[in-house]
Amino acid sequence: MKVLPFKILKTREQNLLFQEDRDMILYELLHQHEEVQISIIEKGSGNLLVGDAFTSFNEGDVIVFGKNLPHVLKSEEPCSMISIFFTKECFGKDFFELPDLEDISSFLAQSDKGLLVSSNLEKIKKLFIEFGEASKLKRFQLFLNILDEISKSEKKQLSSFLYNKELTLNEGKRMSMVFDYLMKNVEKEVSLQEVANVAAMSKNAFCRYFKQRTNKTFFQFLIEIRIERACGLLIKNPDLSITEVSELCGFKNLSNFNRKFKEIKLMSPKMIKKTRQIA
Secondary structure, eight states, rough: OOOEEEOOOOOOTOEEEEEEEEEEOOOOOSOOOOOOEEEEEEEOOOOEEETEEEEEEEOEEEEOOTTTOOOEEESSSSSSEEEEEEEETTTTTGGSSGGGGGHHHHHHHGGOEEEEEEEHHHHHHHHHHHHHHHOHHHHHHHHHHHHHHHTOOOOEEESSOOOOOOOOHHHHHHHHHHHHHHTTTSSSOOOOOHHHHHHSOHHHHHHHHHHHHHSSSSSHHHHHHHHHHHHHHHHHHHTHHHHHHHHTTTTTOHHHHHHHHHHHHOHHHHHHHHHHHHE
16 A cells, blocks of 8 residues: 655654654654554554554554554544654664574564564553653663563554555545545445545546455445444443444445454454443
8 A cells, every 4th residue: 555655753862752643633644664663552543554454443452563663543533642753773773683682583574464463562651651750861771661561462463464665646646535535424425435535536447446456445544433333332321332333334234244343353233232232
């Protein structure tokens, strides 16, 4: 997937960049940068596109975006996020190849397709907060502690496919417009012609373009967006029936909705509602 190249602004003296996004509506264009990015969602929730994967993010999540991995975060409510940006060569070409850093090196290799960290979250968050207030030397120590903690944590790979070719500004904007259009019209019957028009392409050209850059058909991707939205509604709106959620997410047939939901989430909508009720 071609995206907007994005330059992280840091001075020549900075090996690590710490960034705080406070109480903001997150919506960046689909973009990439050479730095690895580790982010903690302090507050809020929304949707996340990473490589070829569409999922949601929630308060407390720790997300790792690998080098040049296309991604975009979109929220409909104010969110707070803190991030650290660094390159794999920030302390020298072979620094992370040192024998003592073997586990960290393995984790960095895994990060190329994006990771969602699912354990040790409080420890990682505490280290991040300390990092933001620390001196340069202390930051170096805390940075290694953060990487070590993440390397030992349970993690889920986000993307399954990367398209590593030269990027262009126009194609990044095109994919961003398609993504935004689908998010705004998820409950409607979206035709291939409509989306091709958004991308300013013929239907056949758009189908080839989309499949080459995501390893998925457009309609496969659209179903994933709808199921992710449905999952969020089932969790956040327990009073809605499964039939109502199905209709709000663009499914005209309840049995088809249940089948697709189970294929993607590996559990039924009913199980999701029960899990929420127990919690």
